[in-house]
Amino acid sequence: MAEPTPETRTRSWLITATAILFLLIALGLIGAGGWLGAMGGSWYYLLAGLGFLVTAWLLHRRRAAALHVYAAIVAGTLVWALIEVGFDWWQLAPRGDVIVLLGLWLWMPWITRRLGTRSLAPGGLPLAASLVLAVVVAGIAMATPSHGISGRLSMERVAELTPDEGGMPAGGGVPAGDWHAYGRTAAGQRYSPLGDITPRNVDRLKVAWTYHTGDMRRPTDPVETTYQVTPLKIDDTLYLCTPHNYVIALDAGTGRERWRFDPEVPDNINRQHLTCRGVSYHAREGADPATPCARRIFMPTADARLIALDAATGRVCTDFGDNGQIDLWRGMPNVEPGFYYSTSPPVVTRNLLIVGGAVNDNVSVTEPSGVVRAYDVETGALVWNFDTGNPEATEPLAKGASYTANSPNVWSVASVDEALGLVYLPIGNQPPDQWGGRRSEAAERFSSSVTALDLASGRVRWVFQTVHHDLWDRDVPAQPTLVDLDMPNGPVPALVQPTKQGDIFVLDRRTGEPILPVTEEPAAQGAAEGDYAAPTQPASALSFRPPPLAEADMWGATMFDQLACRIRYRSLDYRGAYTPPSERGTLVYPGNFGVFNWGGVAVDPERQVVVATPSYLAFVIRLIRRTDDDRTYVSDGEPGLNENFGAPFAVDIGPMLSPVLGLPCQAPPWGYVAAADLRTGDIAWMHLNGTVRDRAPVPLPFEMGVPDLGGPLVTAGGVAFMSGTIDYYVRGFDLETGRRLWEDRLPAGGQATPMSYRGPDGRQYLLVVAGGHGSLGTKAGDAIIAYALPPAADDGGG
Structure with missing residues (x-):
């Protein structure tokens, strides 16, 4: 008998190695698939x-019968996958990628010939x-739109705004080319009335x-060091802050630095967050702008101070508070x-400066107070305080007294x-x-609510609760947006409130x-x-709340991490969006990052539409019974986040990710851009x-x-901008169709809300901040980037 040739030995080893690989896969699928089936899940994997x-x-x-059996596996997988998810490409892919590749x-000839046959x-x-059938189905799925809504917004201008108001529903006008507050005006619309940039020239x-x-x-910074600032633009100057609370003034036309102020905030390992979403601006009515501190920039700091600066020079306004600052720890x-x-x-x-604050998440039941305080904008004297633990006592806190812990x-x-x-107040x-x-x-009355207070006294005028007895960290996270809506029975002053659970509540802002x-x-x-x-829980007619998750919605890059996610799904308590947290572990969807977060939404007050960036990530919450207040269960050192010292339970919380590659366990899409009619x-x-690309x-x-963790901007020219995706x-x-018209690569994560203004050269600018987000893991940076059309650009007649 002839000796086996090296080629023959190689082929033999290929067959043996392939058989061993298939055996290992078989053992894994039988074990894990049997476990899933016993838990009430799909028997496919077994x-x-x-x-x-x-x-x-x-x-x-x-x-050669091995090929026939495997053909049955491919065909059976294809039928099962189509029954579960139809022609959804991103759901079909992990169900079939390993199966098809192994097929x-x-x-291949080096396998089939050794089995005594040929490929064809x-x-x-x-x-x-x-295999051909699987490829054909994959091609159909890739060409079949399976997510989203295709339609058109009406571009009819329902309301006409005066140029100097630029969309502010009430209270002093803001010049159309300026951006005087976080949302451009105190109404928080994130709307620019400039129309130079259009769909035809963007x-x-x-x-x-x-x-x-x-x-x-x-x-020494905490993990959640993030750059979330939206700069202000007043006249020819931009004002912004940085995560370490530097305040910087820039020439709006060139980006050249005019002044910089360092509040010298000391590092502190106890901080959960290190960010600055923006500064505030005030101009003294009737005062000569050249007068020192007639125009002021207010900066809240990470060490709980509120500082007033001269907008012209960056010097501290010493006539405000205690030598230019207020100690927010007072009381x-x-x-x-x-x-x-x-x-x-x-x-x-006009005469008040109203400030709230954040506390570290779930460290203990003896946190600082959530009080909101109103100060005289000129002197810094306390005018009123609204303490959600003692809401009737709005007169300034007596010396030596404390707010409710x-x-x-x-x-x-x-x-x-x-x-x-x-x-x-959100x-x-x-x-x-x-x-x-x-x-x-x-x-219980004020948690997770939008609450209206009387400006003069701080007393409660109305409360609208978006979640009852909130057990899911579904704070009202975003600025309420104010707009006057042209309803069938006449104009109505409205408030638009996005929430973490995906509802957008549209309320009469006079009454709630x-x-x-x-x-x-x-x-x-x-x-x-x-x-x-x-x-029960409230639900709005305008909602981006996702449908409930099913086992078939579990995902992964391959069948193996998808199987792991299915097992995890079956092991958790999940009975819809408001399943209470448990010691067993609860799937929370949407998770506490929220469908909407601090970036909020943008509202076009003329067309009366809202632009939003809904996001979808499932989280897992597990309560851990505490036996004492000395041991840490879920944190490593200070500040003890989620330990809940003094409560019966600590909480372990995080996104629901696949154990193999760390991708979300629920199938994509995880983020959209969307628009709706507010009326x-x-x-x-x-x-x-x-x-x-970057994850x-x-x-x-x-x-x-x-x-997306940031906010959208909408412009009168009919273009919406956003930079907050990961x-x-x-x-x-x-704006009319949602079609993407333009994009540009950023040097770091853009988790901030863009703004737009008119520069000294007469051009409309788009301003983007690219600094990254620590807990999202996007690249850190320090860039402020201004975009504009070329000076002589033809706008195409738009």
Whole structure:
């Protein structure tokens, strides 16, 4: 008998190695698939595992029947996948990628010939046919739109705005080319009345200048060091802050630095956040602008100070507060440096400066107070305080007294309507966020609500709660947006409130009564020991809340991590969006990053439409029973986030990710750009937003729709801009259809809200901040980038 040739030995080893691989896959699928089936899940993986086992045995025996069995696996997988998800490409891919690739391997000549057949001989035809069918289905799926809404917004101008108001529904006008507050005006619309940039010329935008702040992350910074600023523009100057609270003034036309102020904030390991969303501006009525401190910039710092600066020079206004600053720790209980600070700019009115603050998440039941305080904008004297734990006592706190500890706070941006004499507060939850067994009556009233206060006195005028007895950290995260809506019975002063759960509540801002219908829907019961769950939860007619997750929605890059995610899904308690947190572990969807977060929405007050960037990530919450207040269960060192010292439970919380590659366990898309009519609540269009280029193991620009943490900007020219996706781009969209018209690569994560202004040269500028987000893992940076059309650009007649 002839000796085997080296080629023959190699082929033999290929068959043996392939059989071993199939055996290992079979054992994994049979074990994990049987476990999933026993938990009430799909039996597909067990059956596929048995098919792999038979294939492995036949390969070992060098039988061509292995190809037939595997052809049945391919065909069966295809039928099962289509039944589960139809022609959804991103859902089909992980169900079939490994199956098809292994089928192609088995169909190669070096395998088939060793099995006594050929790839295209009768023995190989069933496998070939099943693979061709799988490829055809994949092609159909890739060409089949399976997500989003295609439609058009009406571009009819429902309301006409005077040029100097530029969309502010009430209270002093802002010049159309300026941006005087976080949302451009105190109404928080994030709307520019400039129309030079249009759908016909937006693709001509080029970088006009770039400025680097020099404020980069330090080794001592917390994980959540983020650059979320939206600069202001007043006359010919831009004003901005940085994560370490530098305040910088730039020439709006060139980006040249005019002045810089360093408040010398000391590092502190106790801080959870290090960010600055913006500064505030006030001009003294009737004063000569050249007078020192006639125009002021107000800066809240990470060490709980509020500083007033001369807008012209950056020098401290020493006639404000105590030598130019207010100590926000004054009157606070449980003083612990690093545990209280303001990350959002204060609201400025004609005569008041209104400021809230953030506390570290869930460290203990003895946190600082969530009080909101109003100061005289000129002197810094305390005028009133609204303490959600003691809401009736709004007169200035007596010397030596303290505010209520651990009361719900206002960490995001407030809005104001001076004509109605109301300030609107987006209120958070009372820690512990995920266990509410000891909340006070006042906390239950104000937690997770938008609340209107009388400007003059701070007294409550109305409260609208967006979540009852919130156990999911669904703070009202975004600035309320004010707009006058042209309704069938006449104009109505409205408030538009986006929420983490995806509802956008449209309320009459005079009374808090819904304009678009709000219903109470039954919610899951069964809270942890000592707690309860609200029987119903409010739902708005205008909503981007996702449908409930099913096991078939679990995802992964391959069948293996998808199987792991299915097992995890079955192991968790999940009965809809309001499933109470549990010791077993609860799937929370949407998670606490929220469908909407601090970036909020943009509202076009003339067309009366809203532009939004809904995001979708599932989280897992697990309560851990505490036995004492000395041990840490979920944190490593200071500040002890989520330990909930003094409560019965600590909480382990994080996104639901696949164990193999760390991708989200629920199928994409994870992020959209969308628009809706505010008068009807109808969603006009909703499209995938962003790629996985900067988050995937291989930087491929697959447009899967990714989370956005930032806010949109909408312009009178009919273009919406946003930069907050976890890939590093700023994009422009057609307001009418949602079609992407333009994009540009950013040097770092753009997790901030863009703004637009008219420069000294007469051009409309788009300003983008690219500094990254620590907890999202996007690249850190310090860039301020201004875009504009070329000076002599033809706008195409738009």
